[in-house]
Amino acid sequence: MMEENSMPFCAAGKHAFPPRAHATMHAHKQADAIAAYAFLSQGYVLPLLGHASSALIPLLVFAVAVLWMALVLRRAPKKQQQQVQEEGAWVRPLRNVPEVVSAVGLLFGTFNITNVLWLTSPHPITHHHVRLALTQVAQKVELMQLAVVWRRLWPWFRRMAHLEVDLEVEDDDPLEVCSRELHAPYNWSRGPLWRARLVPLEPSGPGQYRAALVFSVHHVISDGTTNLLIEKDLLQALNAAATGCSPNLPSRYLAPALGSRTAAASRYWLPSLGFVLAAIRAAFTTAFSARSALKHLPRPGPVKPLTKILMHEFSAEETRQLLAHFRAAGLRVHSCVTAVAGLALHRTAQQFTSLRLGPMQVIQEQAVNMRRYHPQHSEGLGSMAFLTTQQHSVRDGSDTFWPLAHEIQDKLDRSLEVTRAPLRTGSLGWLCSAIIPMNLVLARLGCTSFSYSHICTSNMGDLRRIFGENAGGGGGRPVQLSGLLRTAACELVGNLCSINFQTLEGRLTLSLDYYTNKMTDEAGQTYFTQLIHVLTELAARGVPPPSTAHRAGDGND
Numbered sequence: 001m002m003e004e005n006s007m008p009f010c011a012a013g014k015h016a017f018p019p020r021a022h023a024t025m026h027a028h029k030q031a032d033a034i035a036a037y038a039f040l041s042q043g044y045v046l047p048l049l050g051h052a053s054s055a056l057i058p059l060l061v062f063a064v065a066v067l068w069m070a071l072v073l074r075r076a077p078k079k080q081q082q083q084v085q086e087e088g089a090w091v092r093p094l095r096n097v098p099e100v101v102s103a104v105g106l107l108f109g110t111f112n113i114t115n116v117l118w119l120t121s122p123h124p125i126t127h128h129h130v131r132l133a134l135t136q137v138a139q140k141v142e143l144m145q146l147a148v149v150w151r152r153l154w155p156w157f158r159r160m161a162h163l164e165v166d167l168e169v170e171d172d173d174p175l176e177v178c179s180r181e182l183h184a185p186y187n188w189s190r191g192p193l194w195r196a197r198l199v200p201l202e203p204s205g206p207g208q209y210r211a212a213l214v215f216s217v218h219h220v221i222s223d224g225t226t227n228l229l230i231e232k233d234l235l236q237a238l239n240a241a242a243t244g245c246s247p248n249l250p251s252r253y254l255a256p257a258l259g260s261r262t263a264a265a266s267r268y269w270l271p272s273l274g275f276v277l278a279a280i281r282a283a284f285t286t287a288f289s290a291r292s293a294l295k296h297l298p299r300p301g302p303v304k305p306l307t308k309i310l311m312h313e314f315s316a317e318e319t320r321q322l323l324a325h326f327r328a329a330g331l332r333v334h335s336c337v338t339a340v341a342g343l344a345l346h347r348t349a350q351q352f353t354s355l356r357l358g359p360m361q362v363i364q365e366q367a368v369n370m371r372r373y374h375p376q377h378s379e380g381l382g383s384m385a386f387l388t389t390q391q392h393s394v395r396d397g398s399d400t401f402w403p404l405a406h407e408i409q410d411k412l413d414r415s416l417e418v419t420r421a422p423l424r425t426g427s428l429g430w431l432c433s434a435i436i437p438m439n440l441v442l443a444r445l446g447c448t449s450f451s452y453s454h455i456c457t458s459n460m461g462d463l464r465r466i467f468g469e470n471a472g473g474g475g476g477r478p479v480q481l482s483g484l485l486r487t488a489a490c491e492l493v494g495n496l497c498s499i500n501f502q503t504l505e506g507r508l509t510l511s512l513d514y515y516t517n518k519m520t521d522e523a524g525q526t527y528f529t530q531l532i533h534v535l536t537e538l539a540a541r542g543v544p545p546p547s548t549a550h551r552a553g554d555g556n557d
Helices: 031-041 046-051 056-083 097-107 127-140 174-183 224-243 260-264 266-288 316-328 333-351 398-418 429-445 521-541
Strands: 090-093 112-121 146-150 155-159 167-169 194-205 208-218 307-313 360-369 385-394 453-462 480-488 495-504 507-515
Touching: 097 385, 097 429, 112 174, 112 224, 127 167, 127 194, 127 224, 174 194, 174 208, 174 307, 174 480, 208 224, 224 360, 224 453, 224 480, 307 480, 307 521, 316 333, 316 507, 316 521, 333 360, 333 385, 333 398, 333 453, 333 495, 333 521, 360 398, 385 398, 385 453, 480 495, 480 507, 495 521, 507 521
Parallel strands: 167 194, 360 453, 453 495
Antiparallel strands: 090 155, 112 208, 112 480, 146 155, 194 208, 307 507, 360 385, 495 507
């Protein structure tokens, strides 16, 4: 493993120019020309880029990224109008922060959301039945009929001239199909902004047919709640098709841009600016602070930015034990899993250093469903997930875990219910979308990506609130949902990884999305192993296991 300060961030970090003495030999003869050359070449700028931090290079390429984005936006209207053969109705402009940020992601080929649904049935799950069900659902769900078209340099939702159902049958591992679909682009001016892939699986026994349905929707029109509501209707339509009935599906319309009016209020500009400045400060903390995990994790080399997925499903008994321990401590699942994520990151960093690490600063983002502030839109569809950020000092020790979980829960409750931070940070929060083209530029230069947080957590809770009591069987429904994976392509945003979790039929499922331009495969696998190990031991013993990462004989920091 390379030492921390010996690994350059890009080719500029290597001394590719003559040394100082050579550059200044003729300074008296060619003062003006050599002055500029010497400043760049003799160790003032380029070595600084190579050894300072991943936070410095993005600041220098920011102008390039913004110029690139401006050129794309300037060309987008003409290019898109050529692709639209028949004009559909304009619906509304994209307004709130999640929609605008996701539109930037759409421009640069990221921010896709993909769910994998594992299905079982006493009858074969056929392409015909799935296409019929998807068509019936798409006719009732407005966002499945939308495209994004640029109108006067601003993105608008526009209804497609004709409904299209993008469904294909794949013969591969469902997670491999999921990974491909996660990174596949959309024709966003024509639509649709969703697609489905059916993966037939081997029967588990006589009359026990299985299949996986890989369902992808872009974040610009969807979020976790939206996907699950669509999938609820899809299961209903599939069961109707399997029994030869007509489904009674609800009509679901694109909700108003929640938070857009609040974000436009001038009194929230200052808190919103504070949010953006805090993100910049966090970027320097993650990059420069000796107490940051980034200082100890191995740095990925020049790679294509991709989202990789690791998944684990806990048994019903393990889930029951975990919930019992969490409730006994007066804590919710979200706070405890977030605390486990911080502890696992500390132990992962310890795996890659010979020093005994002390307290570590961990910056964590948590996805917030904005429908909580708009109960009249509790089942509204659209992109309505904001982020709230917390910073914690994480120490490795069984006696520090429960206090950390309580601290996380108290901070989150204050942020959501007292200060209502997600409502106050939307005015200028869209500026954070500049990180997407910035990281794309850095990736093409072979440089380390820009990060302003370590972990993002997304919790959909107990899925019985969406699918009902018998999602996994019963109620006379032949097609049953036996498993669910949620993932999103966020490799160009500012966190190292994302953790998605939910409970289905009494079983906790947790998945890790890690990004190849932020974490190496070794670091991602190690982190996931630590996550599952800590949660498994918590279920069995009620406390995290003692750390075994530190090697005997290592010194203290």
